[in-house]
Amino acid sequence: MPMTVPAGYDRTRLAACARSIADAGRALAAQGWTPATSSNFSERIDAGHVAITISGRDKGRLGEDDVMVVDLDGKAVGTDARPSAETALHTQIYRRFAEAGAVLHTHSRTQTVASRLYAAAGVVRLQGWELQKAITGYTTHESVLELPVFPNTQHMPELTARVDAWLDAGRPLYAYLIEGHGIYTWGRDMAETRRHLEALEFLLACELDLRRLSA
Amino acid sequence: MPMTVPAGYDRTRLAACARSIADAGRALAAQGWTPATSSNFSERIDAGHVAITISGRDKGRLGEDDVMVVDLDGKAVGTDARPSAETALHTQIYRRFAEAGAVLHTHSRTQTVASRLYAAAGVVRLQGWELQKAITGYTTHESVLELPVFPNTQHMPELTARVDAWLDAGRPLYAYLIEGHGIYTWGRDMAETRRHLEALEFLLACELDLRRLSA
Amino acid sequence: MPMTVPAGYDRTRLAACARSIADAGRALAAQGWTPATSSNFSERIDAGHVAITISGRDKGRLGEDDVMVVDLDGKAVGTDARPSAETALHTQIYRRFAEAGAVLHTHSRTQTVASRLYAAAGVVRLQGWELQKAITGYTTHESVLELPVFPNTQHMPELTARVDAWLDAGRPLYAYLIEGHGIYTWGRDMAETRRHLEALEFLLACELDLRRLSA
Amino acid sequence: MPMTVPAGYDRTRLAACARSIADAGRALAAQGWTPATSSNFSERIDAGHVAITISGRDKGRLGEDDVMVVDLDGKAVGTDARPSAETALHTQIYRRFAEAGAVLHTHSRTQTVASRLYAAAGVVRLQGWELQKAITGYTTHESVLELPVFPNTQHMPELTARVDAWLDAGRPLYAYLIEGHGIYTWGRDMAETRRHLEALEFLLACELDLRRLSA
Numbered sequence: 123m124p125m126t127v128p129a130g131y132d133r134t135r136l137a138a139c140a141r142s143i144a145d146a147g148r149a150l151a152a153q154g155w156t157p158a159t160s161s162n163f164s165e166r167i168d169a170g171h172v173a174i175t176i177s178g179r180d181k182g183r184l185g186e187d188d189v190m191v192v193d194l195d196g197k198a199v200g201t202d203a204r205p206s207a208e209t210a211l212h213t214q215i216y217r218r219f220a221e222a223g224a225v226l227h228t229h230s231r232t233q234t235v236a237s238r239l240y241a242a243a244g245v246v247r248l249q250g251w252e253l254q255k256a257i258t259g260y261t262t263h264e265s266v267l268e269l270p271v272f273p274n275t276q277h278m279p280e281l282t283a284r285v286d287a288w289l290d291a292g293r294p295l296y297a298y299l300i301e302g303h304g305i306y307t308w309g310r311d312m313a314e315t316r317r318h319l320e321a322l323e324f325l326l327a328c329e330l331d332l333r334r335l336s337a
Numbered sequence: 338m339p340m341t342v343p344a345g346y347d348r349t350r351l352a353a354c355a356r357s358i359a360d361a362g363r364a365l366a367a368q369g370w371t372p373a374t375s376s377n378f379s380e381r382i383d384a385g386h387v388a389i390t391i392s393g394r395d396k397g398r399l400g401e402d403d404v405m406v407v408d409l410d411g412k413a414v415g416t417d418a419r420p421s422a423e424t425a426l427h428t429q430i431y432r433r434f435a436e437a438g439a440v441l442h443t444h445s446r447t448q449t450v451a452s453r454l455y456a457a458a459g460v461v462r463l464q465g466w467e468l469q470k471a472i473t474g475y476t477t478h479e480s481v482l483e484l485p486v487f488p489n490t491q492h493m494p495e496l497t498a499r500v501d502a503w504l505d506a507g508r509p510l511y512a513y514l515i516e517g518h519g520i521y522t523w524g525r526d527m528a529e530t531r532r533h534l535e536a537l538e539f540l541l542a543c544e545l546d547l548r549r550l551s552a
Numbered sequence: 553m554p555m556t557v558p559a560g561y562d563r564t565r566l567a568a569c570a571r572s573i574a575d576a577g578r579a580l581a582a583q584g585w586t587p588a589t590s591s592n593f594s595e596r597i598d599a600g601h602v603a604i605t606i607s608g609r610d611k612g613r614l615g616e617d618d619v620m621v622v623d624l625d626g627k628a629v630g631t632d633a634r635p636s637a638e639t640a641l642h643t644q645i646y647r648r649f650a651e652a653g654a655v656l657h658t659h660s661r662t663q664t665v666a667s668r669l670y671a672a673a674g675v676v677r678l679q680g681w682e683l684q685k686a687i688t689g690y691t692t693h694e695s696v697l698e699l700p701v702f703p704n705t706q707h708m709p710e711l712t713a714r715v716d717a718w719l720d721a722g723r724p725l726y727a728y729l730i731e732g733h734g735i736y737t738w739g740r741d742m743a744e745t746r747r748h749l750e751a752l753e754f755l756l757a758c759e760l761d762l763r764r765l766s767a
Numbered sequence: 768m769p770m771t772v773p774a775g776y777d778r779t780r781l782a783a784c785a786r787s788i789a790d791a792g793r794a795l796a797a798q799g800w801t802p803a804t805s806s807n808f809s810e811r812i813d814a815g816h817v818a819i820t821i822s823g824r825d826k827g828r829l830g831e832d833d834v835m836v837v838d839l840d841g842k843a844v845g846t847d848a849r850p851s852a853e854t855a856l857h858t859q860i861y862r863r864f865a866e867a868g869a870v871l872h873t874h875s876r877t878q879t880v881a882s883r884l885y886a887a888a889g890v891v892r893l894q895g896w897e898l899q900k901a902i903t904g905y906t907t908h909e910s911v912l913e914l915p916v917f918p919n920t921q922h923m924p925e926l927t928a929r930v931d932a933w934l935d936a937g938r939p940l941y942a943y944l945i946e947g948h949g950i951y952t953w954g955r956d957m958a959e960t961r962r963h964l965e966a967l968e969f970l971l972a973c974e975l976d977l978r979r980l981s982a
Contacts, residue, residue, distance in 0.1 A: 158901035235977055239980055335545060478704055536587060539664075546665040551669070679948070750803045753802075
C-alpha cells in the first residue's frame with residue numbers, strides 16, 4: 123500500500139516556511155520554552171505538504187537543513203530523514219483543520235506544570251481574562267476557553283485518538299496540553315499561531331499565579 | 338453631527354511623539370508587559386490632539402505608521418484609520434488632567450493577576466514601600482497609595498463612568514487596574530509616565546510576593 | 553562653621569571610579585535591581601573623598617556627569633550639585649571601615665520583600681548555604697551570616713544611629729536591609745562589592761523560596 | 768612521593784576543551800546559574816588528563832588562562848596553579864565512568880533550593896515528565912529518575928565517599944545535588960552534558976512548582 127509521494131511542492135515556499143520556523147524557534151528558545159532540544163514546529167506548504175523540524179535539533183539555532191517535508195500522513199517527502207514520532211500530532215491538525223497554516227509544540231515550565239496540575243480534571247478552563255481575545259474567535263473576556271489535558275504516552279495513535287474524540291464530540295479546540303509534556307497550538311499562519319501560543323502561555327501563567335495566591 | 342476636525346497639529350511634534358511611543362513600546366515589550374499584541378500607548382501632541390498606537394500591532398516593533406492622531410473626544414484626525422475602542426480611556430485622562438502628557442496601558446502578568454486578586458476589594462492599598470516616592474506627589478513611604486480596580490467590560494462608557502465617579506468623589510488617582518486586564522497610568526511626560534509604570538509594576542509584584550509569603 | 557573643602561583629589565582616579573560605577577549600574581539595572589531611578593552607588597577615591605551617584609538618574613545609563621564627589625562627611629566637593637540624602641549612609645561606611653572601597657545600595661524585589669518579611673525579627677539569619685563563602689571572611693556554609701533589618705525612615709540620622717549602634721555592640725556587619733527599601737553592602741573594591749551583592753541577592757532569594765516551599 | 772607528571776597531552780585538544788568550557792560558562796552564567804564566581808566546569812582531554820576551570824574566576828568571562836590541566840587524581844599538570852578543592856569531585860566521575868567526557872557543576876537558585884528541600888529525604892525522585900527523555904538512557908516519562916542529595920561539607924573525601932557508596936550499591940547515577948550547594952552532572956561530551964544540565968534544571972524547577980501549587 124505505501125505509494126511514492128511526488129516531491130510536488132514549491133521549493134520557494136518551503137524556503138519561506140523554513141525561515142519562519144527558524145525565526146519562531148529563535149524567539150521561543152530565547153524565552154526558555156524549548157529546553158534540552160525538546161519541542162517541534164511546522165508550517166503548511168500547500169494542501170498536501172508540511173514543513174516540519176527534524177527531531178533532536180537545538181530549536182534556537184535552526185537552519186534550512188533542520189526542516190524536512192512530510193505529506194499529510196506524516197510520510198517523509200523527497201528526503202531520507204526520518205520524521206519525529208510526534209509528526210503525527212502535527213499532520214492530524216492540518217488534516218482536520220483546512221485553514222490551519224502552522225502548528226507549534228513547546229515545552230515551557232508553565233505549560234508543563236499546568237499540564238500536571240490539571241491532568242486529573244482533564245481540562246483547564248480559562249475565563250475572565252481580557253487576553254482570551256487574542257485567540258481568534260474570542261471577542262470577550264466573559265467567554266470560557268477550554269484547554270483539554272490529555273494523558274502522556276509514547277504511543278502516538280493513543281494521542282491522536284483522544285484529539286479526534288474531542289473534536290468528534292463537537293467541542294471547540296484551539297490548543298491542547300499533554301500531561302507532563304507541553305502544549306500544541308495552531309493558527310491560520312505563523313504570526314497568528316505565535317500570538318495564540320504567547321497568549322496561552324500568559325493565561326496559563328496567570329491561572330497558576332492566581333491558584334497560588336488564592337490558596 | 339460629526340464635523341470635520343482640522344489637522345491642526347505640529348507634524349514635527351507628532352514625529353517626536355511617535356518616536357518616544359516606539360521607544361517605550363520596545364522597552365515594555367522586552368519585559369513581557371505587552372503579550373500577544375495587547376496594550377496601547379499615547380502621548381499628548383497639544384491641547385487638542387493626542388498621538389496613539391493603532392490597535393493590534395506588535396508593541397515591540399512600532400514604527401511611525403503604527404501611531405495615529407485623535408482629538409480629545411477620541412475621533413481620528415487626518416486619517417482613515419479606526420482608533421481602538423480603548424482610545425476613550427486615554428482621552429478621558431487628557432481631558433481630566435490638563436498636565437497629563439502621556440498615558441501607558443500595559444498588561445503584565447503581575448498587573449493582570451493583581452487585578453483579579455484585588456477585584457473584590459476594588460482597590461490595592463500600597464503602604465510602607467520606599468518606591469512609592471517614585472510616584473510624583475509622594476514624599477514618604479508612610480503615605481498610602483490607593484490603586485482602584487474596576488470591573489472589566491467590553492463597553493468603554495462603563496469604564497469611563499467609573500473613572501469619572503472616582504475622580505468626582507475627590508479621590509486622588511495616579512493609575513487604575515481593570516479586572517483580568519491590566520493597568521492604566523500617566524504622567525506629565527513620557528519619562529515620568531514610564532517611571533510611574535515601572536514603580537507600580539514593582540510595587541504590585543512586591544505586594545503579591547508579600548501576600549504569598551505571609552500566608 | 554561650613555568651610556571650603558579643597559578639590560584635593562586625583563581626577564584620573566575620579567574618572568576611573570565613575571567608569572566602574574557606570575559599569576556596575578549598567579549590570580545591576582539590567583537585572584532589574586534599580587527600578588524607577590532608585591538605588592545609589594559610590595566608590596572611594598582616597599582617604600577623604602568619595603565618588604557617588606547624583607540622585608534621580610537612570611542607573612542603567614550613568615555617565616561621568618552623573619557622578620559627584622563628596623568628603624567623608626557627605627559634603628559636596630568642587631560642585632554645586634546637591635548630594636542625595638542617602639549619601640550619609642555611604643560615608644558612614646567609609647568612615648567606619650577604613651578598608652571599604654565601594655558601597656552599593658540597590659532595590660531589587662527580593663531585597664525589598666525580604667526586608668518587609670524579616671522586619672519584625674530585625675534580622676535575616678543565613679546558614680547552610682555554600683554561597684555564604686562568597687562573602688569575604690566566611691570559609692564554611694556552617695557559619696551564620698546575620699543581616700540586620702532596620703526600620704525605614706526619611707530621616708537619615710536615625711538610620712546612621714542604628715548602624716552605629718549595631719557596630720558599637722561589636723556585631724559583624726557586611727550588609728544591611730532597610731524595611732520596604734533595599735540593601736546596603738560594601739567591600740574592599742568594586743569587584744568584591746559586586747560579588748557580595750550578587751551573593752546576598754542569591755541567598756535572600758533562596759531563603760524566600762525555602763520559606764515559601766517549606767510552609 | 769609526589770612525582771613529576773609529564774605534560775603528555777595534546778595541546779590542540781586542550782585549546783578545544785578550553786573553548787567549549789568558555790562557551791558553556793558564558794551560556795550558564797547568562798542564565799544566572801553561576802552566581803558570585805561559584806561553579807566549576809571540566810572536559811576530558813584524554814584517558815589521563817582533564818581540563819578544568821581555575822577556582823574563583825567569573826564563569827561568564829572565561830578565557831584560555833582560566834582553564835588548567837589535572838590528571839585523574841586531581842594533580843596539576845604542567846602548571847603551578849593550584850586546582851580547586853572541588854576538583855576531586857570532577858576526577859572521580861572521569862575515573863568511575865570511562866565514557867564521561869565533560870562534567871558541569873552549577874549553582875542555580877532552583878538547584879540550591881531543591882537541594883535543601885530534599886536533603887532530609889536524601890533523594891529527588893522524578894517521574895512523569897516527558898523531559899526525562901533528554902537524559903541519555905531514558906526512553907519514557909514513566910521511568911523514575913533518582914537524583915541523590917548528599918550533605919554538604921568542606922571536606923571533599925566525605926563527598927567522594929558518598930558518591931562511591933551510591934555507585935558501589937549498584938544504583939544508577941546521572942547527577943547529584945549537594946545540600947545548599949548545587950548540582951553535578953556529566954555526559955559523553957559537552958553537548959550532552961549541557962543537555963543533561965538544562966533538562967535537570969527544568970525538571971527540578973517543575974518539581975518545585977508542582978510542590979508549591981499542590982499544597
